[in-house]
Amino acid sequence: MEDLRHRWNRTRELIEAACRRSGRDPRDVRVVAVTKYVDADAIREVLDVGLTDIGESRVQEAVPKWKALDGRGTWHFIGHLQRNKVKDVVTRFTYIHSLDRYPLAEEINRRARQVDRIMRCFIQVNVSGEQSKFGLPPSEVVEFAREVAELPYIRIEGLMTMAPRSDNSEEIRPIFRRLREIRDEIRRLGDPKLQVPHLSMGMSQDYTVAVEEGATWLRLGSVLVGGSR
Numbered sequence: 206m207e208d209l210r211h212r213w214n215r216t217r218e219l220i221e222a223a224c225r226r227s228g229r230d231p232r233d234v235r236v237v238a239v240t241k242y243v244d245a246d247a248i249r250e251v252l253d254v255g256l257t258d259i260g261e262s263r264v265q266e267a268v269p270k271w272k273a274l275d276g277r278g279t280w281h282f283i284g285h286l287q288r289n290k291v292k293d294v295v296t297r298f299t300y301i302h303s304l305d306r307y308p309l310a311e312e313i314n315r316r317a318r319q320v321d322r323i324m325r326c327f328i329q330v331n332v333s334g335e336q337s338k339f340g341l342p343p344s345e346v347v348e349f350a351r352e353v354a355e356l357p358y359i360r361i362e363g364l365m366t367m368a369p370r371s372d373n374s375e376e377i378r379p380i381f382r383r384l385r386e387i388r389d390e391i392r393r394l395g396d397p398k399l400q401v402p403h404l405s406m407g408m409s410q411d412y413t414v415a416v417e418e419g420a421t422w423l424r425l426g427s428v429l430v431g432g433s434r
């Protein structure tokens with residue numbers, strides 16, 4: 206617990222420093238604590254140090270943890286989502302960071318309607334173009350956002366991306382910058398139905414760069430809770 210508190214304080218300092226470098230307000234940068242590496246007891250500690258947002262990437266592993274915690278916290282689904290798992294997600298999670306295809310959007314909308322909840326979704330964008338990554342190509346984002354905006358039980362929260370694995374922040378920076386530019390291009394269209402205000406980007410390896418490039422949600426796992434798989 207002390208170790209976790211120390212890690213969180215240190216992380217927060219680095220986020221604040223990145224905000225100062227880039228003239229941003231630290232209150233505009235929020236953190237999802239990614240707990241996919243750890244068990245429910247460790248998630249309880251995460252919540253006890255004051256983090257409120259929990260990120261999980263696999264439904265089968267997340268559901269037992271959610272039950273053990275009685276749904277405490279605000280849950281973010283950050284992994285690739287299959288349609289047959291959507292019903293388990295909409296009843297427990299507030300956010301989905303990985304909306305990347307229309308049939309998935311339709312299923313989220315359908316299941317969310319059944320439980321009368323509005324799901325907050327990020328459109329996942331494959332900015333880097335890596336074959337291994339999920340997400341829409343940048344050129345398809347606007348059209349996709351228009352279609353999803355018609356679904357009443359989905360609220361588009363913003364855009365999400367993952368940078369390539371790299372130690373070189375100057376390889377990563379253009380990826381984050383491009384996501385921000387896509388958001389700004391959509392904003393300039395001036396369509397009130399097309400709002401993608403938030404940027405979910407930045408993980409343990411690259412979150413300070415993401416803050417400098419405008420991230421409003423960081424997804425932080427190993428830097429907070431340790432471990433990797």
Ligand SMILES: *Cc1c(COP(=O)(O)O)cnc(C)c1O
Binds near residue numbers: 241
């Ligand atoms: C695992 C994961 C993270 C957190 O990764 P860390 O490098 O441990 O911070 C963030 N986003 C997604 C989509 C993930 O799968």
